[in-house]
Amino acid sequence: MKADVEKKAETIKKEEKPVADKITVGHVHMSGCTGCLVSLADNYGGLLTILDKYADLVYGLTLADVRHIPKMDVALVEGSVCIQDKISVQEIKETREKAAIVVAVGGCACYGNITRFTRGGQQNQPQHESYLPVGDLIKVDVYIPGCAPCPQLIRNVCVMAYLLLKGNKDQQELAKKYLTPLMQLAERGTEACGCDLMYDVVNQGLCMGCGSCAAACPVRAITHEYGKPNVNREMCIKCGACYAQCPRSFFNFDVVPEFEGIMDAIDAALK
Numbered sequence: 208m209k210a211d212v213e214k215k216a217e218t219i220k221k222e223e224k225p226v227a228d229k230i231t232v233g234h235v236h237m238s239g240c241t242g243c244l245v246s247l248a249d250n251y252g253g254l255l256t257i258l259d260k261y262a263d264l265v266y267g268l269t270l271a272d273v274r275h276i277p278k279m280d281v282a283l284v285e286g287s288v289c290i291q292d293k294i295s296v297q298e299i300k301e302t303r304e305k306a307a308i309v310v311a312v313g314g315c316a317c318y319g320n321i322t323r324f325t326r327g328g329q330q331n332q333p334q335h336e337s338y339l340p341v342g343d344l345i346k347v348d349v350y351i352p353g354c355a356p357c358p359q360l361i362r363n364v365c366v367m368a369y370l371l372l373k374g375n376k377d378q379q380e381l382a383k384k385y386l387t388p389l390m391q392l393a394e395r396g397t398e399a400c401g402c403d404l405m406y407d408v409v410n411q412g413l414c415m416g417c418g419s420c421a422a423a424c425p426v427r428a429i430t431h432e433y434g435k436p437n438v439n440r441e442m443c444i445k446c447g448a449c450y451a452q453c454p455r456s457f458f459n460f461d462v463v464p465e466f467e468g469i470m471d472a473i474d475a476a477l478k
């Protein structure tokens with residue numbers, strides 16, 4: 208009888224997900240507007256499930272009273288870096304040292320975005336004039352572009368990072384496939400503009416006139432003429448969303464056949 212009770216207790220213990228199984232995640236706020244964090248929060252119940260089952264938020268000045276950057280599995284970095292601000296430069300370097308995976312979340316962290324237009328000269332720090340995307344200062348592993356980035360994409364990357372670090376072999380393979388295009392995007396560079404569509408899609412004979420780029424642009428800088436995108440460069444804020452969303456840009460054929468499996472895995476994880 209006693210053995211039975213002990214066995215049952217052991218089963219219950221095994222079924223509960225111990226905290227040690229979670230990955231540790233931090234939100235590092237550089238020169239951003241907190242909109243990327245709002246996007247993460249816009250996963251509503253999905254975010255609570257992630258925090259409940261898969262990830263401990265160990266750092267994030269907006270949400271947690273932790274003053275110094277701790278060691279963590281995943282750093283979600285928002286915002287670009289002002290190189291005249293020594294503390295910001297130190298912080299981003301420290302983030303790279305402390306985090307196993309650095310994710311640039313949003314157009315500012317990936318490409319500079321609106322901070323590409325800063326010229327300094329404003330009170331009370333007129334010397335703050337040069338802002339760089341995170342990848343110009345440290346190695347970034349994964350990009351999530353967009354201004355604001357899509358909540359589901361941030362959520363998916365968090366779930367996939369968990370599967371990569373804590374999952375079984377199959378789950379790790381799936382996570383690798385999912386994350387590879389976003390890692391390739393990080394390797395591609397730190398500059399983005401609506402002209403990417405011209406140089407790398409239209410001029411390469413790849414554009415099929417689907418209109419995804421225009422739908423993705425947050426400032427409606429893209430119109431379609433004769434079935435092809437036309438970018439109003441005066442309006443473009445250099446967020447990189449259009450190129451990232453274009454199905455002819457970094458389309459990855461390894462991921463496409465896995466799409467259903469990936470979505471099933473994410474749905475199952477969030478139940």
Ligand code: SF4
Nearest residue numbers: 414415417418420453
């Ligand atoms: S998203 Fe890509 S393929 Fe579609 S219209 Fe824009 S440039 Fe062309």
Ligand code: SF4
Nearest residue numbers: 401424443444447449
């Ligand atoms: S054209 Fe629009 S989506 Fe593309 S980089 Fe410019 S602002 Fe972003």
